[in-house]
Every structure is written in C-alpha cells, then in structure tokens.
Amino acid sequence: xxxxxxxxxxxxxxxxxxxxxxxxxxxxxxxxxxxxxxxxxxxxxxxxxxxxxxxxxxxxxxxxxxxxxxxxxxxxxxxxxxxxxxxxxxxxxxxxxxxxxxxxxxxxxxxxxxxxxxxxxxxxxxxxxxxxxxxxxxxxxxxxxxxxxxxxxxxxxxxxxxxxxxxxxxxxxxxxxxxxxxxxxxxxxxxxxxxxxxxxxxxxxxxxxxxxxxx
Numbered sequence: 001x002x003x004x005x006x007x008x009x010x011x012x013x014x015x016x017x018x019x020x021x022x023x024x025x026x027x028x029x030x031x032x033x034x035x036x037x038x039x040x041x042x043x044x045x046x047x048x049x050x051x052x053x054x055x056x057x058x059x060x061x062x063x064x065x066x067x068x069x070x071x072x073x074x075x076x077x078x079x080x081x082x083x084x085x086x087x088x089x090x091x092x093x094x095x096x097x098x099x100x101x102x103x104x105x106x107x108x109x110x111x112x113x114x115x116x117x118x119x120x121x122x123x124x125x126x127x128x129x130x131x132x133x134x135x136x137x138x139x140x141x142x143x144x145x146x147x148x149x150x151x152x153x154x155x156x157x158x159x160x161x162x163x164x165x166x167x168x169x170x171x172x173x174x175x176x177x178x179x180x181x182x183x184x185x186x187x188x189x190x191x192x193x194x195x196x197x198x199x200x201x202x203x204x205x206x207x208x209x210x211x212x213x214x215x
Contacts, residue, residue, distance in 0.1 A: 038073065042066055045202065052210040060096045061205060064089065064153060068198035071146065075194030081142030086149060089201075090116070093152030116151035119159060123147040143193045150201045155208065162204035166197040 027035075042065065049061030067089050075081055097112035098105035123144040130138040150162055170191050178184065 038069070042069055045069065045206075048206060049202075049209075052206050057096060057100055057209065060092050061202070061209065063092045064096075064205060065202045067092070068202045071198040072195045075142070075192040075198070079140070079190065079192055081140070081146055081194045081198075083142075083145070086142070086145045089146075089149040090152055093149060097152060112152045115154070115156065115159070116148040119151035120144050120148035139193065143197065146194055146197055146201075150197070150204075153201060153205050158204045158208050161207075162197070162200045165203060166193065166200040169200070170196040 045065035046062035049065055050058035052058065053061055067085050071081055071085050071089075074085075093116075094109050094112060097108040099108075101108035101111070123139060127137065127139040127141075127144060150159060154162055170193065173196070174189065174191055178189075
C-alpha cells in the first residue's frame, strides 16, 4: 500500500443523496420531535382562530398564526424577519380590517393603515434613540416592519397588550436562560424580538376575537 493510500480516510457508507446530488441531512429524533411540535402548534392555532372567529375572519386569523409562527422560527435561528412574511401579514391584515369592523371596508382599511404607520414609526423612533444613546442598533428594521403588522391587525387597546406580552416574555425567557447557564444578565445581549412579538400579535388578536368579537 502506498503512503498516499494510507493517509486517505477509509470509505464510509455514503449518505443518501438529495436533489441535484446534494447529501440529504439525517433527521435526529430531536429534530423530528421539534418539527412535530411546531406542526401541532400551527394546527392548534389555526383551529383556535377559526373557533374564535368563525368564517372568513377565522381563516385570515389562521393565516396570521402560521405567518407569525414562521417569523418566530426564522428570527430565533437567523435574527432575520423576512420581508415576504411581513408583506403577507400586512396583506391579510388589510383584508381582515376591511371585513371585521363596524365601519365600511374603506374606513376599516384606512384605520388599520394609520395604526400600522403610527406603530411602525414609534418603533423606528425607539430604534434611532437607542442607536444614538448606545452607539449600536437595538431594534432591527424587521422589528419595525413587524410592528406595522401589529398595527394592521390589532385595535388601539390591544396594541399595548401585545407589546407587553412580547416584552415580558422576552425578558423572562432571557433571564431564565442566563440563570440556567449560570451567567449574569447583560444589557449587550441580543434578543430576537420577533420570536416574542410575532406570537404576541396573534395571541392578542385571538383574545380580542374570542372575548370581544369584531372591533
């Protein structure tokens, strides 16, 4: 056997090839359980949406649930909120606003657009203030756009509730994680806000639809 042959690693059983000859990754039991859990959450949220608001509103709410769940998953993995999912959330929200309120469709859409612009502007101002004071970005532009989605879907009284749910849950999860790992709390730690704000938007809409009906 040549010296070169001795340096080469022994051949192993090849992984199953995926599309275009790429090696398909093996799914571990943890991945399977995680994907199944996410799927069950999506199904449960869709059913809850339709139960809380029967008809077209419930179907739109189910679309919101799936979109917000997707945003939360992507944000926690990549610290990115895709523009495509934000656009879908805004579009569904405008349709929802056109059929959900007691006013006409045009008035409902106009009010939703005003809320979206006001909330997105408030988040943008917070982003600029934080950047000016701390010298770094604390709120991403994706979070600003996601705030617009909240404004489209939620009435004025539900917007503070969604923000409070997102903020308190983010702080609680971060504090618990640091305590579990034996680390101290640090102001410089990055927290994927979309992970908490996106579900809070759907949850606030769900509570509003379940308890108060059309706004």
